[in-house]
Amino acid sequence: MKCPVCKSSELSTTQLEANLTSHQCPTCHGNWIAGAEYWDWVEEHKSDLAERVFDSETLSLAEPGLPIDCPECRFRMVKYLVGRGLGFSLDHCHGCKGIWLDGNEWEALKKRNLHDDLNLMFTSFWQNEAQRLERKKKMEQIYVGRFGEEDYTEIKRIRFWLDSKTNREELIAYLIDKAPFDV
Ligand SMILES: [Zn+2]
Ligand SMILES: [Zn+2]
Known part of the structure; x- marks a missing residue:
C-alpha cells in the first residue's frame, strides 16, 4: 500500500x-x-x-x-x-x-x-460545531486586522458589558450621541 x-x-x-x-x-x-x-x-x-x-x-x-x-x-x-x-x-x-x-x-x-x-x-453534529468555530475565528481575524489586537480586545469588553445591561439601547445612544452632555 x-x-x-x-x-x-x-x-x-x-x-x-x-x-x-x-x-x-x-x-x-x-x-x-x-x-x-x-x-x-x-x-x-x-x-x-x-x-x-x-x-x-x-x-x-x-x-x-x-x-x-x-x-x-x-x-x-x-x-x-x-x-x-x-x-x-x-x-x-x-x-x-x-x-x-x-x-x-x-x-x-x-x-x-x-x-x-x-x-x-x-458526525454532522461535531462538524457543524467545528464549522461554527472556524467562522468565528475567521471573523475575529478580520476584526483584529481592522482594529488592531488592543482595540479589538477593548471592543469585545464593551460589547460584553453592553449585552449584560437591560438599557443597552439607551447606553449605545449615549455613546454615539454628539450632543454636548459634558458640562
Ligand atoms: Zn477506502
Ligand atoms: Zn507519505
Missing part, C-alpha cells in the same frame, strides 16, 4: 498504540488506520478520556489541505475538521471507513485526549 500523500513511498506496519496498528509512511510519517482496526481499539479502549485543554494554546485556522485518495480502495477521501482549536482536518474514506492522519496529527490529538473521539468527529 502506497502513501496517499507522497504517492511513491510504501506504507509499513507500525504499532501506533497498544492494540492499535497503523500503516505509516517512512517519508511524511502520516498514518493510515483501517476502519475496523480503529473501531475495535475504541471498543477495547473503553475509557472515554476527558478532553484536555491548554490555555496557552493559540487557535489556528484549519488548513484546507489537498484532497487525497484512499490508499486501500482509491475512493476520494472526505475531510473532517477536528475543531476544538486544532487547525487540521482528518481524511476519512466512506468506502472502507479507513482514516488518514498526516504526520504528528495522532500525537496532537493524543495530547488533547481526542484520539479516542474520531468516531464523533465524523
Whole structure:
C-alpha cells in the first residue's frame, strides 16, 4: 500500500498504540488506520478520556489541505475538521471507513485526549460545531486586522458589558450621541 500523500513511498506496519496498528509512511510519517482496526481499539479502549485543554494554546485556522485518495480502495477521501482549536482536518474514506492522519496529527490529538473521539468527529453534529468555530475565528481575524489586537480586545469588553445591561439601547445612544452632555 502506497502513501496517499507522497504517492511513491510504501506504507509499513507500525504499532501506533497498544492494540492499535497503523500503516505509516517512512517519508511524511502520516498514518493510515483501517476502519475496523480503529473501531475495535475504541471498543477495547473503553475509557472515554476527558478532553484536555491548554490555555496557552493559540487557535489556528484549519488548513484546507489537498484532497487525497484512499490508499486501500482509491475512493476520494472526505475531510473532517477536528475543531476544538486544532487547525487540521482528518481524511476519512466512506468506502472502507479507513482514516488518514498526516504526520504528528495522532500525537496532537493524543495530547488533547481526542484520539479516542474520531468516531464523533465524523458526525454532522461535531462538524457543524467545528464549522461554527472556524467562522468565528475567521471573523475575529478580520476584526483584529481592522482594529488592531488592543482595540479589538477593548471592543469585545464593551460589547460584553453592553449585552449584560437591560438599557443597552439607551447606553449605545449615549455613546454615539454628539450632543454636548459634558458640562
Ligand atoms: Zn507519505
Ligand atoms: Zn477506502
